[in-house]
Amino acid sequence: MRSLLLLFLLPLSLAAQRFSVTLPASLAGTSLDGRLLLLLSTDDGAEPRFQITDGPNTQIVIGKDVEGWAPGSKQRIGAAADAAYPLADATQLPPGKYFAQVLLHKYETFTRADGHTVKLPMDRGEGQQWNLAPGNLLSQPLEITVSDNPKQVIELAFDHAIPAIPEPADTEWIKHVKIRSKLLSDFWGRDMYLGAHVLLPKDWERETSVKYPLAIFHGHFPADFGGFRTTPPDTTQPCEYSARFDLDCYNHIVEQEAYDFYRMWNGPDFPRVLAIEIQHANPYYDDSYAVNSENLGPYGDAITYELIPYIEEKFRGIGEGWARFLYGGSTGGWEALAAQVLYPEEYGSCYAACPDPIDFRAFTVIDLYQDENAYFLKSQFKTTERPGHRDYLGHVSATIREGNLRELALGSKSRSGQQWDIWEAVYSPVGKDGYPQRIWDKQTGKIDFHVALHWRENYDLSWIMRRDWPTLGPKLAGKVNIYCGDMDNYYLNNAVYLAEEFLEATTTPYYNGEITYGDRAEHCWNGDPTQPNAISRLRYHRMFIPKWAKTVGVHAPAGADLSSWRY
Known part of the structure; x- marks a missing residue:
């Protein structure tokens, strides 16, 4: 009792x-x-x-x-x-x-x-x-x-x-750099660092008089250049099944692709460039989205004006905007396009594959400016949840509400380190408590239109291009290229359609880029129609570096060196 x-x-x-x-x-x-x-x-x-x-x-x-x-x-x-x-x-x-x-x-x-x-x-x-x-x-x-x-x-x-992770070791081909960013350190009130994996071109040590273009690969990929390897895969190792692609021995496929890329990179016909993968993990995510943000700080400026010039000076880069190009997929696709749009003269071209939403009228399946609720379709008598993830046949396995509630369990105040929270952390204004203002109520899905307008003016890339095309267009003509599967798992193709409508209608000047879609292709298709997604997603470097090299002359100034580094 x-x-x-x-x-x-x-x-x-x-x-x-x-x-x-x-x-x-x-x-x-x-x-x-x-x-x-x-x-x-x-x-x-x-x-x-x-x-x-x-x-x-x-x-x-x-x-x-x-x-x-x-x-x-x-x-x-x-x-x-x-x-x-x-x-x-x-x-x-x-x-x-x-x-x-x-x-x-x-x-x-x-x-x-x-x-x-x-x-x-x-x-x-x-x-x-x-x-x-x-x-x-x-x-x-x-x-x-x-x-x-x-x-x-x-x-x-x-x-x-959980034990510490050792720093990666330099190899003959791949070097690792890490610098203290003054801009970010000043913002955060403690030392903050930016880093990069740098893949050196063939004969870099021998051809000491040659300066090289910079191929900037954006995205959260844990291995150096897809696990770049100079030896064939060890097929005696146990096979690992990929549930995502329904492929057995996918680990062997990945290793073979990494070895094939090395052979191309070291071959006689591959453009000789400095390729870098930027490391910009921060207190909210493993990528900063490569832009300035009220909550994350001036990552766009830090990358563009601190890290990249440091790499170019250390490894003999050309150091001019025409000789830098951007590429990446998913988060990296958005970053590639965002950096090109927001720093149009600092970069010479971008290749954005399966980018995160680039038009917030299609923020996956949400119109942030017209919809009242992110989780549910408007209805008087029924409740229909918005889908969050599908396969190539359209079968839905998760909703937007479910994804957000998972993040809310992992961390309050946009601190989960997951996808919806990082969009909020990058795009939102700072709240009174110092954390990002919610774009919508995490429990109910009700959208805050004041926050949405801040997103539009600063990070809706399609809107920014439309708003500023008279001055921005001449600086972007021929530089914007986008690739997306029409069955992207996260509905990212919806925003690409809207951006394409504007870009194809431009006349002064015409955008003069490339936008293509993969039939029934999922996330993250990169424009290669000859390979299934499981393979094409492993070929960003071998696909986009030669593509850029074929068109670089269009953007290079008269008298620019287009030959000494090429082959």
Whole structure:
């Protein structure tokens, strides 16, 4: 009777928090801030931290913010107020057996130049991945049984930290650079760095008098130039199946493509350029989107005026706008087009494949300027969710609402490190609390039109080109090239159609570029009609570098050196 009375007197939220997590003093020398994540799975085929997806096979995550968590103390999690995915409520966890894991995504405090103090997860070399970030605290998966007893408390504890990732080593062909950015350091109030993988052209060390064009590859790709390798693949290694492409031994295919690219790069007929992959992970994502942002800082200026000139000076680049070109896919496709549009004279051409939405009238399947809700179609008597992911036949596996609720469980205040949140972090104005203003309510989907207008004026690339074409057009003519599958998994082709309508109608001057679509091609088709998407997505360098070299003479000034570096 006494225990029942005590339970009745406890706040309902505390009574529902059936999980208690210990922060061992051995793993924390001081109090910690971050996002506490409880991960639950009925599948022991992988750790729960690797099973949180937008798709139908996702497992469960429950998240809450923690501040000043003292070593040796406990936190409770599982209340109705805690964010949960895909559960509607953390207290609705069905009884049964689970594999449980806890993770603390650690936050750092930043005092920015705009006067705001914010707590964010700094990238630590992993590419802003909450489930891989070095230093994050973690527990080994533990089999538990959740009962229907509301008084049950399940004790969990961290038992290790994710280890550090070593810096990549230079090779004969690939060098790695890392510079302190003054612009970004001033903004963030602490040292901030930009980096790049640099692929040297054939005979770079021997031809010391030659200066080279710069091929700038944007996008979040973990391996140096697709795993550029100078030896054939080891086919004795076990095959790895790709569920995405339904291909067995896909790891061998990837390695063969990397080796084939090396042979082309080292061959007699490939253009000799400096190819770089920019590393610009930040406290919100593994890419900055290569533009200036109220929340991320002046990444566009830092890349264009600090990193690129440094690389050109160090590795004998030509160092002029006509001799720099941009290419990439998905995020990298948007970045390539954005940098070309916003810095039209600093870059000579762009090749944007499967770009993130470039016209916000088709922000995937949302019109940010006309729709009232991002999650649901307007209707008086029925509820229809907007799709978020499809396959090449149009079969939907996730909705926009589901993707956003997953992010909300992983991090509040746009801190999940995932796709919808980074768009918000880059494009939105700063809120009163120092974090990005929401483009829509993360729970309900209601769109904030004031925020949408800020997005349009600063980052809607199609709108910016339409608005500024009289002055921008002469600087962009012949430089804009876009490629997209017409069954892109994330409906990115919709925005390309709208941008194409404007570009094809231009006359003073005509944009004079290339826009093509792949029939039933998914994300991230890059314009190669001869290969399936599983292969073409591995051939960005070998496809776009020769394409640019064939047209460079159109944009080069009279007397420019177009021969010494070519072959």
